Every structure is written in C-alpha cells, then in structure tokens.
Amino acid sequence: MTHAVKHHPGIPLLEQYIEGTLEADIALAVAAHIDLCPHCQQLCQDLTAEQGLQLELTAPTSSMDSTDFDGMLADILAEAPLEPSATTTKQATHVQVQLKDKTFTVPRALARLVKQQTKWTQLGSIATNKLPAGDKRHVSLLYIDKDTAIPQHTHKGLEITLVLSGQIVDEQGSYGVGDLLINTPDDTHTPRTLPDEDCLCLSVLSAPLQFNKGITRLLNPLQHLFY
Template sequence: MIKSHPSEGLLQAFVAGELPPALALCVSAHVDMCRLCQRDVQRLEAQQAEYSLEQAPVADQAPLPDELDHMLSAILAMPEAPADSPKASKITKISKHIHWNQQKFLLPRALQQQVNHQPALQAGESWRQLGKLWRGRLAEHDEWRTSFYYIERGGEIPEHTHKGREITLVLSGSFVDGDEVYQEGDFIYRDGSHTHKPGADATEDCLCFTAVEAPLHFTTGATRLLNPLGKLLY
C-alpha cells in the first residue's frame, strides 16, 4: 500500500504546469501508480478548468464567414481514414519494462517513453556501479538529473544532506530511509533540511527512480572528500 505521496501544493503545481520537467516527471510517474493521487489530480484539474472558465471573457459569437463555414462543412464531411491505412499503422511499439540483473521491471507509463529513447539503459547495459549501488542515468534537465538506482539488499548511500531537492520514487522492493520503510509507488521528498543514509532493506533488492536538483553533500567519514567533486557525481 502506498503511504507517501506528493503534497497538495506539489500536485497543484503539477496540474498547473508549473514544475520543472524532472520534478513533473516524478510526480507523473507516481500518479500513474497511485489511485488516490489520480483522483486528486482529476479533482484539481476540474477545479482549474472551472476557474479558467470563470476568468475567461465572454465574447460575442459572430457567425462564421461563408468561406470558413463551407470549409468546416467540407472537413466534417470527409470519411474517416481506414484502420489499416499506412498512416494508422506506423506506430512505434513502446516497451513497458526496464531490464536489469536478469530481471525486468514494469515501469509507470510516464517513464516508459523516456526509457525507450535510451536502448542501452532500457536493456541494463549502461549502468555504473558503486559498491552495492548501481546507477543508470536517464537525462539532464537544466540543473536537475534523473536516474534509476538499483540497490542490492543491505546496500546504502553514505550519509548526506542536500543543496537542493531530491525526489525518490520506489519502483520495486523496499527502500529504507531512517526508521521508515517505503514500498512500490511511494514518493519521497527530501531537501536541505534532511540528513539521511537511505538504502535497500536487508531482505530484498530495491529499484528506484530519482530526480536531484543539486549535488549531494556527504557529511561523515571519507565520503566528505567527494564533496568537491559533487558536480561530477550527481
């Protein structure tokens, strides 16, 4: 059961089209997985549509000129294209899964199109390893970075805080952050007010999708030596 969701304000900004692309992608992917947030988005879309109608000026409906009227009538009278026409049949098949470690994971619809533009990532061939952590970079969106993380059971990311926002969406397995255990579909928001050492549960591997706005800032041990290289690592 999904227990962690985007805030109401974040959903409102998503519906209004006000989020950065990477953050909007995370919210959209979560909504694909969460019936509760699907209902909330539908409610917010209806509210926004009602507000837009209330604000729209009422224009006098003048009749169409004869030329436009004839053109519209001709368009409406055109027969529908047959289902087996060349234009109707040229549809690229979209894979719904990402493959990794001899497994395949079903992706939310919002991520399927993104991954299909990167065949090596989709096939699990362009991932990079750091201990029990594997990262597959998806894309860069201005200052944001989006990636898949596969964490082997018991693996964890060294303790760190953030110079910007970090969104984690759990796609499979159990993701542990402090005393909280998150499952498939959970949406986890972190920023500079959080210091944490997240990772996979000791009993199973974990696949996540993340969007990071700025480099992580490591806070303990030898990992602090990596901070000057933050721009290269995130």
C-alpha cells in the same frame, strides 16, 4: 495485495503539474508517481475539473451568444479524433528496465527516457543509470541491492526519490512502490534497503549528495555515481 502509497507530492505540486508550471525533471517524477498512485490520479481529475470550472466562471457571458457557441462546438468536434489515439497509448501502461538478470517494470511516464537509458554504472551493491532528462538536475535510475545502506548524507539541493520496486527505510520511515520522498538541504538521512529485497528508484538531484561520515577518498566515487 497491492502496496498503498503513503507519500504523495501534495496539492501545491499537483496543481503546478496540472498548470504545466513545474520544471520538467520534477514534473517527470510527479508524473511517474501519479501513474503509480490511484489517490493522486483522482486528485488530479478533481483539480483539473476545478480549474475548468473556474475558467467557465471567468469566461465573458457574451460567449453564450449562439454564433460563438457554434464555433466552440465546431472546435470541440474538430478535436474529437484525438480521443482514440489517447486510448491506445494507455494500453502501453508499463515499460521494462533490465539490469543483469533482473527485470523491473516502471511507469509509463518514464517510457521515453528509459528507451534512451545508457549503461549502468556499478559500485559495489549500488548501480545508477543516468537518463537524458533535464539540464538543471540529474535524473537517474538508482538500483540498490538488498541489505545495503547508502552512507549518511545531506543534500546541497533538492533530492527527489520515487520508489519503483522494493522498499527504502530511513530515519523518517519506510517507503514502498509509488512513494515519493522529497529531501531538502535541511534533511540528513541514511537510506537502506530491506535485508531480503533489492530496490529500484527514480532519483532527481539538483546538487551532489554530501556524505557526512567515512573517508572522502572512498566516498568520492560514490558521489560521482549519484551525480
């Protein structure tokens, strides 16, 4: 049985994603979510069609002129050879990430970055792998072993987490594969994994996490692990 994705980016973010106005590292998380979410794949198709329709409606009527139409048709036909290559790239749907003896499958949207992944940095049962993406935010793969809690923290900026494998539970609910969590500076949470299942996430952070409890001396290395 496949897990039903419950937490989506929402229409405004999807619209910005389609328009190409979303910042690159947020767009990356949204693209990876779409790869995992049939619901948002459908929404994107509908929104794209809607935008196409709007363009058609606003187009000047003179474009119905037969010579222009021939030109448009020629343009469309000229672009046609792109089709087959688009289909072939679809075959490489998933990419694999290796961590010690474990192998995780991650969405196609992350393929280019995962190929450039660096070394895993491990601290206890948490490991991160910083990906060379975005300059405003820190993008990383985040591995959390089973039965592990990340100390309670708030966010100085935006925290986007996309679950790629396993599950995360926090005060607000539980998140499975494909679920996208967006936390802002107003949110405080203590994410943890299930007692018998580890977890891999994509994490996009615009500022370091701020831990609320515990000894700073011990939490500092943890902060560096994430950011």
